[in-house]
Structures are given as structure tokens and as C-alpha cells.
Amino acid sequence: MTKNHWMILALAPLFAVLLLFEVLPLLAVVLSSFSRGGSWSLGNYGELIASGYHRNAYVTSAWLSVLTTVIGMGFALPICRLLQRVPSGLQTMILTYSNIGANFTGFPLAFAFIIMFGLSGSFTLLLKAAGWIEDLNIYSIGGLVLVYSYFQICLGILVIFPSLSAITVEIEEAARLLGVSRVTFWRRIGLPILAPSLIGAAVLLFANAMGTYATAFALAGGNAALVTIHIGELVAGDVFSDPNLADALSMILVVTLVVPILVEQLWFKRRGRHAA
Amino acid sequence: MRLDPLRLGLLAVLFAVLFLPIVAVGLNAFAVEWAGSVLPVGYTWGWFAQMVADPRFGQAVGNSLILALGSLLASSLTCVPAILAAHCYYPKLDRLLGGLVVLPYAVPGIVMALGLLRLYAGNYGIVLTGSPWLLIFGYIPLGASLYYMPMKSSLNALAVQDLLEAGYLLGVGDLKLQWRVILPCVRQGVVIGLILNFTLVISEFVYANLLVGGLFPTMQILMYVLRGGSGHLLSVLIMVYFVIVLIATTLVSLIVMRRKEAL
Numbered sequence: 002m003t004k005n006h007w008m009i010l011a012l013a014p015l016f017a018v019l020l021l022f023e024v025l026p027l028l029a030v031v032l033s034s035f036s037r038g039g040s041w042s043l044g045n046y047g048e049l050i051a052s053g054y055h056r057n058a059y060v061t062s063a064w065l066s067v068l069t070t071v072i073g074m075g076f077a078l079p080i081c082r083l084l085q086r087v088p089s090g091l092q093t094m095i096l097t098y099s100n101i102g103a104n105f106t107g108f109p110l111a112f113a114f115i116i117m118f119g120l121s122g123s124f125t126l127l128l129k130a131a132g133w134i135e136d137l138n139i140y141s142i143g144g145l146v147l148v149y150s151y152f153q154i155c156l157g158i159l160v161i162f163p164s165l166s167a168i169t170v171e172i173e174e175a176a177r178l179l180g181v182s183r184v185t186f187w188r189r190i191g192l193p194i195l196a197p198s199l200i201g202a203a204v205l206l207f208a209n210a211m212g213t214y215a216t217a218f219a220l221a222g223g224n225a226a227l228v229t230i231h232i233g234e235l236v237a238g239d240v241f242s243d244p245n246l247a248d249a250l251s252m253i254l255v256v257t258l259v260v261p262i263l264v265e266q267l268w269f270k271r272r273g274r275h276a277a
Numbered sequence: 278m279r280l281d282p283l284r285l286g287l288l289a290v291l292f293a294v295l296f297l298p299i300v301a302v303g304l305n306a307f308a309v310e311w312a313g314s315v316l317p318v319g320y321t322w323g324w325f326a327q328m329v330a331d332p333r334f335g336q337a338v339g340n341s342l343i344l345a346l347g348s349l350l351a352s353s354l355t356c357v358p359a360i361l362a363a364h365c366y367y368p369k370l371d372r373l374l375g376g377l378v379v380l381p382y383a384v385p386g387i388v389m390a391l392g393l394l395r396l397y398a399g400n401y402g403i404v405l406t407g408s409p410w411l412l413i414f415g416y417i418p419l420g421a422s423l424y425y426m427p428m429k430s431s432l433n434a435l436a437v438q439d440l441l442e443a444g445y446l447l448g449v450g451d452l453k454l455q456w457r458v459i460l461p462c463v464r465q466g467v468v469i470g471l472i473l474n475f476t477l478v479i480s481e482f483v484y485a486n487l488l489v490g491g492l493f494p495t496m497q498i499l500m501y502v503l504r505g506g507s508g509h510l511l512s513v514l515i516m517v518y519f520v521i522v523l524i525a526t527t528l529v530s531l532i533v534m535r536r537k538e539a540l
Contacts (some may be wrong), residue, residue, distance in 0.1 A: 023381070105298070108515070236487065255383070
């Protein structure tokens, strides 16, 4: 396979686009996050760390993401187990429509929830009539938890389902013949087999929630105390425009997302090598 | 292991809940009046007619479709040959490509948009902001993984090196081998990539709003504009968007099912 070096031409356009529209823009953000008033400085980071306003947004984004990741995984795993027992045609259909759910974000999703849970939404009225709630504010953080949970569950179903094929009927039946209880089966066999894919899925869901902008913006406008919303405000807002600060905040966000991914990758590579 | 009725019922309820938001928007699109009651007071085609008659509607749908078409052309022409060449001839570059295409999963859209704004808003003498071209090229890195994943799963199941060797023995060149042998084998992966990429482009808001905004209003931008109104027009627009996505998704579903049968 030595003679075909002109095949590199087929790769050139994509690599050029990835360089110009992915790698260089990111580098520009990195560089400009260290620039303040035209000179190199850590001042942007210092200001962010000192600012209770931005720290608060970071903390809110983090716990919102952790909470909706737990909710997403908690619903998606049992749903996937049920799905395993459904005929394969129906399975494909349900999975494809979960794909719609996972992509059903931004204005369409936010507005759907406003119709259902807004001030005079159907469910708000029903829940109030039933006496379950006194007040419901879909535009609050609680509303964000509800809306995020929707697409987190859908995304969870999409990413968890393929990995469940590792728990085959044979394994389950073998365990049952040996008299292993359901709880013991999951604790000693099921979860250890699935652990790598489940942790991978959780990392993806966390990144997904942490990086969500359109849905939060559509629901709560520029008022939500979330990292992505603050970045948007710093870029395009009328009041708080400070592009370099937006870059520094973006870098903190990216590091928060990249570190779990790297840890997960390294951890399972090491474990994989030991197992081999 | 079949499902007992109880579990089947549970699954049905769960998916009914997942479909509720769409039903709510659908009802609101046709509701004469829906405030302070659990279900709408009456139903009408009026909002639908009003929305379709609005010149902004035609413009937004047209812009979204133009953008989707341009994006599909640009992304398929760059991604498909590169993925094939990397897999067949350059394993090292293939690993690099694999890393680059998943990067957008770790870097949120708002951060990527910020980077594009840094680079193409005139700071370096290039102004692309305000032009749909920036979206067309900007969406390629976001969509690359949508081609990469399904194509790689087809390619990995294929004895590519054996096929190429066999072709060389018969005196067939690489270009012809790729076009006549390898590409047809991964055809379905390409089609899945195209359809998912289409959904991505017409659903995308962050780039569209921050980089181009009102200069080339897409359906998502019009949703943003309509958010303050009665909500009925917005619901109609969301339903139109949703039907478009539904058609695309159904196509993927059919292709995936055919692929399973073929295996």
C-alpha cells in the first residue's frame, strides 16, 4: 500500500475544514481567554473566580447537570431493560423516535413545556386541582430540571440500549439456574459488565446538560444563572458584554467537560490492560 | 423472554409521556383559545392559515431548506471521501480523525460559536459572520461524527484490505475500487449520516442566532422572534418543523430496519 499517496487528496478538504472551523476557533478562544486589555494576563480567570455571580452560575450548572444525569440514567436503564424484550421492529422504531426526543431541544421543547406547565398550562391546572402543588414556576430552576430530564432520558435510552446486548439471555439464565437472586445478579454480574458503558453514558449526559444553551435560553431567557447563559450574555448581551471574560468562562466549562472524559478513557484503558 | 401485559403497559405509558410535549404543541396549534382550561375550547385551521400567509414563514422555511441542502452537499462531499480514504489507507490519520469528529461532544455549541465569532468577525481581517456560508462550513465539524460512526461500523464489518488486494490483482485502480466496491458497501451508513445531518441543521439554534441571526432567518430564528406572541403561531411553526423532522427520522428508521434484515 505504498503507491497511492495521492489518496491524501481525499482527506485534505475535511481536515482543512476541521482545522479552520473547529481547531483554530477553539485555539482562538484559548488564546483570548488569557488576554486582557491587549496584554497577556490571568486576570480574566481571577475575575471569574472572585465573582460570586459567575461562581454561582457554575455551581447551578454543575448540580443541574449531575441531577438530570442521575434522573436520565435512572429512567433510561429500566426503560432499556423493558425494550430488550420487545420485538426488534418495534425496538428500532422506539429507538429512532428517542432520537427525535434527544434532538427535540431549544424552542420547540421549551415551548411545549410552557404549554403544559406554564402559568395556565393543563398540567399546572390539573396538579393544582388535585391539590398536589400550590404553585409551579416552569421558568425557574425547577422548570429547567423538568425540561432537561426529558431530553436526558431520551439521550440515555439512545446511548445505553446498544450496550445492554452484553447482558445476554444465556448469562441471565445461567445465573438463574445457579439460584442467583436478581439483586445479586445485578450487583455481581450485570453492573460490573455494564460499568464501562454506563459510566461512558453518564459522562456524555453530564456534558450534554452542562453544555445546553438553546433550551435554557428559550425557557428562561438571559436570566437563568447557568454557565452557558452567562457566556451568551457576555458575548451578545447589551449590559455585560466582555468577550475575554466569555472566553475564560468557556475554557473553564470545556475543562470541566474534558476532564471526566479523559479520566474515564484512561481508567478503562488501564483496567482493560490489566484484564488482558 | 416475552413481555407480560403489565410491563408492556408500563412501557406504553412511558412512551406516551415522552410524546406528551409534541401532543401539547399540536393541540395548541389548532386551539381557538387555550388558557385557564385543561383542554382547548375549540379547534380551528385559522392559525395555520395565518402562519402560512405570513411572508416570514415562507422565508424561514426556504432559508432552512437552502441551508440544509447546502450543508448536506458540503458535508457529504468533504466527509465521505475522507472517511473512506482514512479507513482504507491511513490508519494513523484515521485515529486523529476519530478524535476530531467527537470533539464537539466535549465542547458545547456556545463555545464553538464563540470561537467562530473570534475568528470570522473581522478580528483577523476575515468577515464571514452574517453569511449563511459560515453556517454551512461551521456545521461540517458538528455533522462529521454523524457520517463517521455509521460508516465506520459498516467499514469495520468489511474485509477492506482483502477487497482492495483482490481488486489490485485484477488490475483495478483505487478510485474505481472505492467507487464501485467500497462505497456501495457503506451506502446505508452514508444515507443515515445525511438524514441525521439534515435534522441537525434544521434544529440548530446557537450558531444560527449568534453567527448569522436576522440576516438569514431560519425556522429556529423565526421561533425566537415569535416567542412573545400568542403562542398559537409559534405552535404551528413548531408543528411544521416537527413534521419535517418526523419524515427524516422515519426514513432513518426504515433504512436501519432494512440494514438489520440484510445482515
